[in-house]
Amino acid sequence: MINRVTHQTIQRSTLGNLQLNLNKMSDLQGRMSGGKIITKPSDDPGGTAQAMALRASQRATEQYARNADDGIAWLSTIDSAVAASVSSLHAARDLTVQGANSGAMGQTSRDAIATAIDGIRDALLSTANTSHLGRSVFAGTSNAGKAFTVTVNPDDTRTYAWTGTPGASVERRLTSDTTVRADADGSAVFGDGAGSVFALLDSIAADLRSGVQVGPRLTEIDTRMTAMLAEIADVGARYGQMELAQSSTQKTLLDLKGQLSAIEDVDLAEIIVEIQTQEVAYQAALGATARVLQPSLLDFLR
Template sequence: MISRVTHQTVQKSTLANLQMNLDRMSRLQAQMSGGKVITRPSDDPGGTAAVLQLRSDKRAAEQHSRNIDNGLGWLGSIDSALTTSLASLRRARDLTVQGANGANSAQAREAIAIELEGIRDAMLSEANTTHLGRSVFAGTSDAGMAFTGPDGTPPYAWTGATSSSVERRITPDTTVRVDVDGAAAYGQGAESVFALIDSIVTGLRTGGDVAPLLNGLDDRMKAMLGELGSVGTRYGQLETAQQANQKTLMDLKSQISGIEDIDLAEVIVELQSQEVAYQAALGATARVLQPSLLDFLR
């Protein structure tokens, strides 16, 4: 049986096809203006889900990058402080050897004592080094400084939090310690390197034998060298993680771009094709549908 095709049927069908063509042109124009294939989730549900997961991974990688940068800052400050302290401690040892010479006059011993006090104060300042307002030798303590001064109660007390450490997460499964136990590096209280230098100063001023105190300086130097070696190892670990994290970020950006970014040349060609098809459809419609003024008024 032959279906009856009316003027109204042709009109509805033609207008529907023209609307579909306009809709495709609109989507292509939106893609060109935004530079994205996916302008709304319904454009590609599977691609949208993949992009959301990739963006979540990218945010995590960016946070790891910030953690690594922060950790490098902490360890860099510690490395500088320990290196400077070791240089000061070597100078203190040389002065102690010089002061142990019994041929020194009282004035010479006093001059050595004054220089040692300056070294003690400089080392104490290094031991209280901070990074972004946090003491790098006091763990999670918020005391503001890792060691009290010579007038503290008790003198040279370590104010850090016992059995605590500052860590930074650099991968989903890896954390790295970015601080150093100040008590392990400098000692604390009467056993600290600061108190040891005070004992040497007292011995020089009272005419005592300071040679036996050289062993204490050597022990503190070994402790600092051990902590410095640990810092170097962790710094290298962070640098390796930084390189790997940068590659991960680049890969994630590339994957996101591959899913949601448009192929500009392809979209331009397709849009031009749709425009040609639309103009042709308009021309054909004008020939098929030629309403009179009376039809328009109805």
């Protein structure tokens, strides 16, 4: 049996083919203008799944990078504060050595040294309450606002208290299984209560004013200074760890971007060639259609 082919059949078939060519050109133009091979999940289901997994890893890595940046800022603040505290304590030690020369120094000079030590104590207290973005760097997770508080007693003596919680530290996650401490234990650096460096300087100033020999206090100052230097070393080690993590996350981000680009981004040269090829095919189809559909109604009426 021979199927009957009419002009309407040819017209519909031709228009369908032309529309298919136009759809291909539109898809190629959309990819080139957007710069992406995958414009919707159906374009490449496997590639879409890989891209989604890579983007999840990218978001996690970006958060790790932000954590490292924030941790470095915390540790830089702590390092500066502890270094300043060591310098202040060195100055207090020098003054204590001067005050220990009781035979060569009168009470007026001792009182002057005591006043200078009071100033160093206040500077140390201010440094101990250093904060970063509104958070005290020496109080752990405490929201007290200050790492150390001072209470003036009725007899004009002072009581110092650390407001942090023992064992509660500020951590920054650098990888899925690695965290690094970003704060410092204020009680370890400056001491707490009667054992604090502030109370020690108060005692030295009181001894100077009362004529008591302050030479034995030098050992206590050295002990507190050793604790501060140990904290500087610890902060330096953690700082180095965060810098390594920062560098590693940046490299990981570059690798992830490269992998995403390989899956999603178009090859511009290739897509241009495809568009030109499709355009030639479309023009050829138009030419063929014009030849096939040339007969008109007048041709049949002749």
